Amino acid sequence: MxxxxxxxxxxxxxxxxxxxxxxxxxxxxxxxxxxxxxxxxxxxxxxxxxxxxxxxxxxxxxxxxxxxxxxxxxxxxxxxxxxxxxxxxxxxxxxxxxxxxxxxxxxxxxxxxxxxxxxxxxxxxxxxxxxxxxxxxxxxxxxxxxxxxxxxxLRKPRPALTDRERDILAQLATGLGNREIARALFISEATVKTHLRRIYDKLGVDTRAGAVAVAKEQRLLP
Structure with a gap:
């Protein structure tokens, strides 16, 4: 040095x-x-x-x-x-x-x-x-x-998430697991998993942490 x-x-x-x-x-x-x-x-x-x-x-x-x-x-x-x-x-x-x-x-x-x-x-x-x-x-x-x-x-248009997908993303950002999200939204755990796969595809990620990070960066969370 x-x-x-x-x-x-x-x-x-x-x-x-x-x-x-x-x-x-x-x-x-x-x-x-x-x-x-x-x-x-x-x-x-x-x-x-x-x-x-x-x-x-x-x-x-x-x-x-x-x-x-x-x-x-x-x-x-x-x-x-x-x-x-x-x-x-x-x-x-x-x-x-x-x-x-x-x-x-x-x-x-x-x-x-x-x-x-x-x-x-x-x-x-x-x-x-x-x-x-x-x-x-x-x-x-x-x-x-x-x-x-x-x-x-930044040039990409924002992913078009459904209201339910936004709800699940918001729950995901709080650290809840699939079972807890299902209970909070009064849906089945299988439905949560289906929505998560669609969310991952739309956001171009393959992990929960990646989905939350992209959602925060693109201001997709409430």
Whole structure:
């Protein structure tokens, strides 16, 4: 890491979260050569990232999405950005996703969880460095392919959901399971499952979390 000049801006403090030891080692070596960036810690799980962020006060958390056992990168991002601010700075860190996954559902979930940026691991080092500095200032940083997907989704017309599908989505967003949704809406569990399949098809997702994330992003929930 290049030391800041006397009287210059402080380096961006980075916490790296990735469950692959070799990947973390490569990132640490790469970031150590980056001007104006200081790695203050590394984590292999979401739970570890939360604990270290509270103690180390990073400006930016570099976050992988798939973290093996425990909470994933999306849930970790949500807790980092909406939880209690760190004691030292009085604010939550920005989260910059760095992953190999570029599906619409993954991108939507991460952004809905509060990620400031979304980069793919195939990016050039200088692009990563620039994104880190942008994220530290609260500016959005997206890989080219990711930005293209986001713009394409914004241009899509909103899915035409039926009133019943919207009701089920609203119940889904509260964390209810199929049986609880069926009871709340006075319908059968089989009917709930049928509506969920249609909702997934219309939203272009294949998970409950993905459906809720897309619904929130496209303001389909009441």
């Amino acid at each position: 290049t030391e800041p000049a006397a009287g210059g801006p402080a380096p961006v403090r980075i916490l790296v979260c990735d469950d692959h030891v070799v990947v973390r080692a490569g990132l640490l070596a790469l970031l150590d050569s980056a001007p104006g960036i200081e790695v203050v810690g590394e984590a292999g799980t979401g739970e570890e990232a939360l604990a270290l962020a509270a103690r180390l006060d990073p400006d930016v958390v570099l976050m992988d999405l798939q973290l093996g056992a425990g909470i994933d990168g999306v849930e970790t991002t949500r807790r980092l950005t909406t939880g209690t601010p760190t004691a030292g700075t009085g604010r939550a860190p920005h989260v910059l996703v760095l992953t190999t996954y570029d599906t619409d559902a993954d991108i939507t979930r991460a952004i809905a969880a509060g990620a400031t940026g979304y980069l793919l691991k195939a990016e050039r080092p200088e692009e990563l460095f620039a994104a880190i500095h942008a994220a530290a200032r609260g500016r959005t940083a997206l890989s080219g392919p990711v930005a293209g997907r986001v713009m394409a989704n």
